[in-house]
Amino acid sequence: MGSPAWCWALRAARFPVGGGRAGRALRSGPSGGFAACAAPFADSASSSSRDEALRDKRARILSRGLPKQKPIAGVKQVVVLASGKGGVGKSTTAENLMRPLKNYGITCMSMGFLIEETAPVVWRGLMVMSAVEKLLRQVDWGQLDYLVIDMPPGTGDVQLSVSQNIPIAGAVIISTPQDVALLDARKGAEMFRKVHVPVLGLVQNMSVFQCPKCKHETHIFGADGVRDLAKTLGLDILGDIPLHVNIRETCDSGQPVVISQPQSDAAKAYLKIAMEIVRRLPSPPV
Amino acid sequence: MKPSRLGKQLSALLFSAGWLGPFVFQVALLDIDICGPSIPKMMGLEGEQVHQSGSGWSPVYVEENLGVMSVGFLLSSPDDAVIWRGPKKNGLIKQFLRDVDWGEIDYLIVDTPPGTSDEHLSIVQYLSAAHIDGAVIITTPQEISLQDVRKEINFCHKVKLPIIGVVENMSGFICPKCKNESQIFPPTTGGAEKMCQNLNVSLLGKVPLDPQIGKSCDKGQSFLSEAPESPATSSYRNIIQRIQEYCDQRHFQEDSTIYEWNKNEVHV
Numbered sequence: 001m002g003s004p005a006w007c008w009a010l011r012a013a014r015f016p017v018g019g020g021r022a023g024r025a026l027r028s029g030p031s032g033g034f035a036a037c038a039a040p041f042a043d044s045a046s047s048s049s050r051d052e053a054l055r056d057k058r059a060r061i062l063s064r065g066l067p068k069q070k071p072i073a074g075v076k077q078v079v080v081l082a083s084g085k086g087g088v089g090k091s092t093t094a095e096n097l098m099r100p101l102k103n104y105g106i107t108c109m110s111m112g113f114l115i116e117e118t119a120p121v122v123w124r125g126l127m128v129m130s131a132v133e134k135l136l137r138q139v140d141w142g143q144l145d146y147l148v149i150d151m152p153p154g155t156g157d158v159q160l161s162v163s164q165n166i167p168i169a170g171a172v173i174i175s176t177p178q179d180v181a182l183l184d185a186r187k188g189a190e191m192f193r194k195v196h197v198p199v200l201g202l203v204q205n206m207s208v209f210q211c212p213k214c215k216h217e218t219h220i221f222g223a224d225g226v227r228d229l230a231k232t233l234g235l236d237i238l239g240d241i242p243l244h245v246n247i248r249e250t251c252d253s254g255q256p257v258v259i260s261q262p263q264s265d266a267a268k269a270y271l272k273i274a275m276e277i278v279r280r281l282p283s284p285p286v
Numbered sequence: 287m288k289p290s291r292l293g294k295q296l297s298a299l300l301f302s303a304g305w306l307g308p309f310v311f312q313v314a315l316l317d318i319d320i321c322g323p324s325i326p327k328m329m330g331l332e333g334e335q336v337h338q339s340g341s342g343w344s345p346v347y348v349e350e351n352l353g354v355m356s357v358g359f360l361l362s363s364p365d366d367a368v369i370w371r372g373p374k375k376n377g378l379i380k381q382f383l384r385d386v387d388w389g390e391i392d393y394l395i396v397d398t399p400p401g402t403s404d405e406h407l408s409i410v411q412y413l414s415a416a417h418i419d420g421a422v423i424i425t426t427p428q429e430i431s432l433q434d435v436r437k438e439i440n441f442c443h444k445v446k447l448p449i450i451g452v453v454e455n456m457s458g459f460i461c462p463k464c465k466n467e468s469q470i471f472p473p474t475t476g477g478a479e480k481m482c483q484n485l486n487v488s489l490l491g492k493v494p495l496d497p498q499i500g501k502s503c504d505k506g507q508s509f510l511s512e513a514p515e516s517p518a519t520s521s522y523r524n525i526i527q528r529i530q531e532y533c534d535q536r537h538f539q540e541d542s543t544i545y546e547w548n549k550n551e552v553h554v
Contacts, residue, residue, distance in 0.1 A: 085322055086400035091430070120437035122402045122444065125372025153400050154321035155369045179504035180324040187322070187367035194369065211461035212468060220459065220470075220497045222504065243470055252429040252474040 069167050072136055075144045076284040077169040079200075079277060080162065082192070084184030086153030088176050089205040092247060094150035095256045096270040109139045125157035132161045145284065153184075155191040163195040169281050170200035172238060172273075177207055177225035185226070189233055200280045201236040202226050203273055209243040236280070239273035241266065310351055311392040316382060317356035318409060319399040320368050320375045326358035330506025334359055342387035355386050372404035379408050393533075402441045410445045419533050420450035422490065427457055427473035432481050439485055450532050451488035453525055454478035459495040460517070470495060491525040493518050 072078070081090045111121060111131065123131070141147065152158050162168070171192045175185035185202065192199050204226035209218050220243065230237050241247070244266045250257045258267045317325040326332050329348050336359045337344045345353030357368060357378060370378075388394065396413075399405055410418070421442050425435045435452065442449050454477060459468050473480075482489040496518040502509040510519050 085324075087426075087431075117433065118436040118440055120402045120441040120444065122407060122441055124404050124407060128372075128403065155367050156321050156375070157371050157404075160369060160371065178500050180327055183324060183327060183364060184322040186365050190365065190367040191369050194367070209459065209468075209470060211464060211466055213466040214461060214464040216461055216463040218459075218462060218497060220495055221500050245468065245470060245472060248428050248470070249472050249474060252472075 075147045078147045080149045082151040084188035085181040096258045129161045168197045174203045177222035201238040204240045206243045238276040314353045314391045316396045323356045323358035325356045328503045376408045420448040426471040427477035428471040429475045451490035454492040457492035493521040
C-alpha cells in the first residue's frame with residue numbers, strides 16, 4: 001500500500017498539486033493511484049509548457065553573453081539591405097534608394113572614406129566587428145529619419161554584429177532571379193528570422209534585358225525566380241529592376257540614376273521600391 | 287578568388303570541369319564560401335552527403351577524376367543558413383584541408399567567398415607550406431568591380447600570393463535575335479584590359495554573357511557540355527589552357543631551381 005503514496009510524492013514533486021489527469025486519478029483511490037503510477041509522464045499539456053519554460057530559461061541564460069541592442073542616437077529607423085549572395089546589386093540599390101528616402105540631405109559613411117582606394121582591408125572578424133561598431137556609433141549622424149545600411153554578402157560577422165548591436169526596423173533582401181542567388185537570398189531571410197529582424201520584402205534585380213537595337217527582351221539571369229521565392233517565404237516583392245546599361249554607367253560615374261535621370265524607367269522603379277519600404281516600416285519611435 | 291557574385295563559383299566549377307579533357311587530370315574543387323555554398327547546386331550534387339572512412343572524409347565525386355568538397359554537403363537542408371563568425375569558419379576550413387582524403391590530385395581549385403577576410407587569410411596561411419601556384423581573379427568590366435579587384439590584387443601582393451591572371455566575366459551580351467552586341471556592364475574606365483595593363487597583371491580572357499550559363503548552373507549541368515558552340519565555352523577553354531601553361535611553367539622553373547641547388551651541393 002506504500003506504492004501509491006510513493007507515486008503521489010513523486011508526482012507532486014514534478015507537477016503542481018491537483019493538476020493533470022494523473023493527479024485526478026491519484027485522488028480517486030488506490031487503483032487510480034496505480035494507474036497514475038503507470039503513466040506518470042502522460043500529461044503532455046503540462047510537459048510541453050514545462051519544455052517551453054525550460055527553453056525560455058536557456059535562451060535567457062545564453063543571451064547574457066550577447067551584446068545588448070542599443071539604438072543609435074538621433075536615428076529613428078534603420079533599414080538594412082542584404083542579399084546573401086554577392087554581386088546582385090545591393091550597393092547600387094542602396095545608393096538609388098537613399099535619394100527618395102532622404103528628408104534632410106544625404107550623410108554617407110563608409111570604410112572607403114577612411115582608406116586609400118586600392119588598399120585592401122584584410123581583417124579577421126573581430127576587427128571587422130570593431131570597425132562596424134565605430135561606423136555605427138562614432139559617426140555624428142545628426143537627426144535622421146532613416147539610416148540605410150548596405151551589408152556585405154553572406155551571413156557572417158558583419159550581419160550578426162549589426163543585428164545584435166542595433167535595433168533594425170526592417171531588412172530588404174535583393175536578389176537576381178537565378179536559383180543559385182535565390183538559395184543565398186533564402187539563407188539571408190532565414191538569418192534575419194533567427195535574429196528577429198523583420199524582412200520587409202524582396203527586390204528582384206537584373207530581371208530582364210532589352211536589346212537597345214531590336215527591343216527584344218532576354219531574361220539573362222532567369223525569369224521570376226524572386227517572385228517564386230517570395231511566394232514560398234510569404235514575403236512581398238517590393239519591386240523589379242531591369243538590367244539597364246544606364247544604371248551601371250551612372251553608378252560608375254558617381255551620379256546614381258535617380259538623380260541623373262529621374263524620369264527614366266529605372267529611376268521610377270527605385271522610387272517605387274523606396275515608397276514600398278516606407279509603407280511597410282513600423283511607425284517610428286516618438 | 288574574389289569580388290562579389292561575378293561568376294567566381296561558376297568559373298571555379300567550369301575550370302574544374304574543363305580540366306577533364308582531353309587529358310585526364312585528377313582535379314579537386316574545394317568550396318570555402320561557408321555562408322553561400324552554391325557549388326553543390328551548380329554541379330547537380332544537392333542532397334549528397336560526405337562519407338567518413340578510416341582515411342578521412344571522402345569528397346563527393348562528380349566524375350571519377352573530379353572530387354568536390356563544400357559545407358553544402360554537411361547541411362541537413364540546402365536552405366539552412368550558416369551564420370558563423372570567423373573563428374568557426376576558420377576551424378571548418380582547417381578541417382577541409384586536414385581531414386578530407388583528396389587522394390593523389392593534379393589540381394586543387396579553391397573557390398573563395400567575396401572580399402578579403404577570414405577565409406582568404408586562413409586559406410593562404412594554411413596552404414603556405416604547400417605553395418599555392420597562384421590566384422585567378424574574376425571581375426566584370428565595370429569600374430565598381432575593378433575597384434574591388436585592385437584591392438584583391440594588392441591583397442595577393444601583401445600575402446605574397448602569385449597572381450595567375452584576371453578573367454573579365456559578363457563581358458558583352460549578344461542579342462539572340464539581332465546579334466547586336468551590348469555592353470551591359472560597360473567598361474567605363476577601360477575594363478579589365480586597361481587595369482591589367484596598368485598593374486602589370488595578365489588578362490587571361492574575357493567571357494561574354496550567355497543566358498544558357500545561368501540555366502545550366504541552376505539545373506546542375508555542365509555548361510561546357512550543354513553549349514559547346516557558345517563563344518563563352520571557347521573563352522573558358524582558352525582561359526583553362528593559359529592557367530595550365532602558367533602552372534606547368536612554374537613547376538618547370540621550380541624543378542630547375544632544385545636541380546641547380548642540387549648541382550651546387552654536389553660541387554661543395
